[in-house]
């Protein structure tokens with residue numbers, strides 16, 4: 001079991017108003033699986049992912065990732081966990097603009113405990129030939145490939161993707177989803193992906209539907225579909 005969460009609650013206070021964003025979430029994902037989280041805007045998806053990624057903390061409940069109980073880590077340990085064990089991919093790539101593609105990846109591999117080879121990873125995401133370009137010289141899809149290379153070069157236990165195709169057209173999105181499926185197979189990386197797009201659920205082993213801070217539905221997909229067959 002890679003992710004094992006039970007009864008996770010989280011509230012935010014703005015002024016005197018307290019909003020309960022997560023109301024007792026439980027979910028499990030096995031090692032090597034792809035999980036997809038679906039849910040409307042504001043339902044708590046990013047909050048859930050931030051807790052799993054060690055960016056934020058739950059107020060109560062239990063969160064285990066690969067046997068590590070995140071609630072028991074102090075701030076320094078949580079930073080180490082985030083740095084070494086988790087890869088993040090965001091909708092808007094978040095590459096460093098004045099570094100080339102290869103330098104963006106090296107920034108992460110240089111601080112890794114057991115990083116993968118930078119050139120191998122850039123080749124795996126199809127960006128070997130353009131590795132000396134700056135982000136502004138790359139298309140959105142290419143920038144997302146570099147950001148995936150940056151996320152996986154540290155060989156993370158868990159790859160968290162928050163709307164990784166949210167800013168891309170259909171064809172580019174599908175090639176990014178294919179890439180994520182290939183990363184999952186090649187490196188055995190467990191992937192948890194947030195999306196608004198229900199069609200993407202077809203490529204997942206497990207699908208979690210979040211509504212108003214609760215898991216409204218979850219399902220197991222015995223035959224995940226290759227990403228190239230997904231249509232929307």
Ligand SMILES: Nc1ncnc2c1ncn2[C@@H]1O[C@H](COP(=O)(O)OP(=O)(O)OP(=O)(O)O)[C@@H](O)[C@H]1O
Nearest residue numbers: 012013014021039040041042043044045046047048
């Ligand atoms: N730091 C914060 N302080 C106060 N409220 C917050 C904070 N972070 C999130 N919220 C609130 O928590 C709720 C859930 O936010 P969250 O970003 O987790 O939703 P989401 O499902 O990821 O939405 P989206 O699909 O729009 O990204 C929202 O109502 C949001 O306004």
